[in-house]
Each structure stands twice: as C-alpha cells, then as structure tokens.
Amino acid sequence: MNAQALCLPTVYLNGKFLPIEEAKISPLDRGFIFGDGVYEVIPYYDGRGLRALEHLKRLQRSLDELEIANPHSIETWEAIIGELIERNGGGNVGVYIQVTRGVAKRDFPPPPGLTQTVFLMVNPLATPKPETYEKGMSCVSLDDNRWLRCHVKATALLGAVLLKHEGSKLGGDEVVMFRDGYLTESSASNIAAVKNGVILCPPMDNLILGGITYELMMELARKNGLPLEVRRVHRREVRAADELWIMSSTKEVAPIVTLDGKPVGNGVPGPVFKKMRALFEDYKRNLPAAPSTSLKAAE
Ligand code: PDD
Secondary structure, three states: OOHHHHOOOEEEEOOEEEEHHHOOOOOOEHHHHHOOEEEEEEEEEOOEEOOHHHHHHHHHHHHHHHOOOOOOOHHHHHHHHHHHHHHOOOOOEEEEEEEEOOEOOOOOOOOOOOOOEEEEEEEEOOOOOHHHHHHOEEEEEEEOOOOOOOOOOEOOOHHHHHHHHHHHHOOOOEEEEEEOOEEOOOOOOEEEEEEOOEEEEOOOOOOOOOOHHHHHHHHHHHHOOOOEEEOOOEHHHHHOOOEEEEEEOOOEEEEEEEEOOEEOOOOOOOHHHHHHHHHHHHHHHOOOOOOOOOHHHHO
16 A cells, blocks of 8 residues: 555654654564553644643543653644644644554563653544434444453554444444443444433543543533433433434544434434534634644744
C-alpha cells in the first residue's frame, strides 16, 4: 500500500516533523512488543479542537495509570498539534497521539528510566455521512470480554479489535457490548439508551472509557433540561429502549436503529436524539478558536 494513503503525509516522531515514510521506530519499542502505551484521538475542525484540553488531560490520566511520565506540558502538546495540522494543510482532522514507554530489552517488568516514544499523525476526520445521522446504524450485541481497565486509553486494543471484527462478521456496523448483563460501550465508542424521554448513561467506571464526546453529551443534556440518569443499564432495558445512541470523537453522536436485527423503538432516529444532534451541531459551530501557542514559545 502507498504509505501516503496510511495517513496525511507529515507525522511527528520524537521531536521531529517528517514524512511518514521516514518515521522509524525500534522493533524493541515496548509499544510494539507489549502494547505498553497510551493514545488519544482528538477531533479538530479547521484548526479548532473539540475539547482538546479534556483529551490532553485524559492522556495524562492514562499515562499516570501506566506510570509513564508525560513527556510534554499541555502547551507543548497544543503547539505540536497545531504545527502538525498546519503542515498537513488544515481542514477537519483527527489527531492521533501515541506515547509508549520506550525501547528496552524484552522483559515484562517495565525498566525505569526509559525515554518515551512520542508519535503523532493526522487523518481526515472520518465522521459518518449525513445519511447515517438521518437513517441510523445497525448494531449487534456481544459480551464484553476485554480487560478490567477499560478506563485507560491503552494502545493494547486486541480485545476491542476482535470484538469489532466479530461484530462485522455478524453484519453489524458497530457492536453494543454487555458485561454480566449490563451495558458497557461499543468497541471504540460510548453507548447511551433513552427510555420515556430519559437518557440512560452507564457510569464512567473501570468498565468503559470515559469518552469526551459522552461527557459533552451529558453536559449538553443537563444544560438544556433533557432528563438524564447515570446508572447501570440492564440488557433488558436496552432491548426495550426507545432510542440507542453511539458516541465518539469520530462518530460524534449517532443513532442506532436496529440491534441484533430488531428495531430499536420505532426503528428510526428518535426525538431525543434529534434534539441532542442539534445541540451538538450548535456546540461544534461555536467552538472557540485554537490557542495561538507556537512550538518555540511552548518549549
Ligand atoms: N475511540 N470508548 C472506547 C473504547 C473508545 O475507544 C472511544 C474512542 C470512546 C469514545 O471516546 P471519545 O468520545 O473521547 O472519542 C469510547 C477513538 C475514537 C479511537 O480509538 O479511535
């Protein structure tokens, strides 16, 4: 495959902006050997980040969980991101950040004193087509068999990869996962249900990733008087829900209209979704401008 098709041409690796073809890391990087690293995906619309600061704070929390020191301040991260977007021509992009523990002899216990590997790339933001928001998505349910630290945005994603693959083989656009009978999330998105006008939201515990889009959705609901309950949601309630939503930085907020081949509610995007979609669009239209930090000033 042409390397340029893998992402936009300029990437950032360990202090340098360079063409993707020239970006090389050691095969002994613990990110490659063990998946020993964390990541973020931050949406930028014409240079304006959607909750970029919250993403960078979550990156800090993920690094803390793995006891990896954060190599950069928030200002430096913002400056690297700004320059990378500019070097790739701007537009609506998803910024991917990965920090791994670094290169070491293969051994399970992380040795102290490693230098983190820092990699960033940008991709055109793969938001769903307008039809997806109008017609909705078809999903399949699966048992969530990932590890018990799903709140960490770790690069070790094999559990999620295999679940998504299984879901695709079953014909699902995405998966809706349950653990011990209760709703968790999708393979790379959060899920909420609506019953009798109330938005039912699984708690942000260790069983799901605390999504930035999910958090924003809850904030918009509360500010605009849409009833919302944060609590465990049983499979039975999901089966009987009027609406089901899927949320992430790339999907934004999208409706699920069938689950396991059966209609969710009336089988069309519901009225609460339509309200939330409008609130989300409005929020996006009014995103604050990007901070004017330059990389030199930040360092
Ligand atoms: N995924 N849950 C999981 C397991 C995720 O991987 C993601 C994000 C989310 C939604 O989080 P946010 O709203 O902050 O994007 C929930 C990203 C998009 C990815 O892995 O590509």
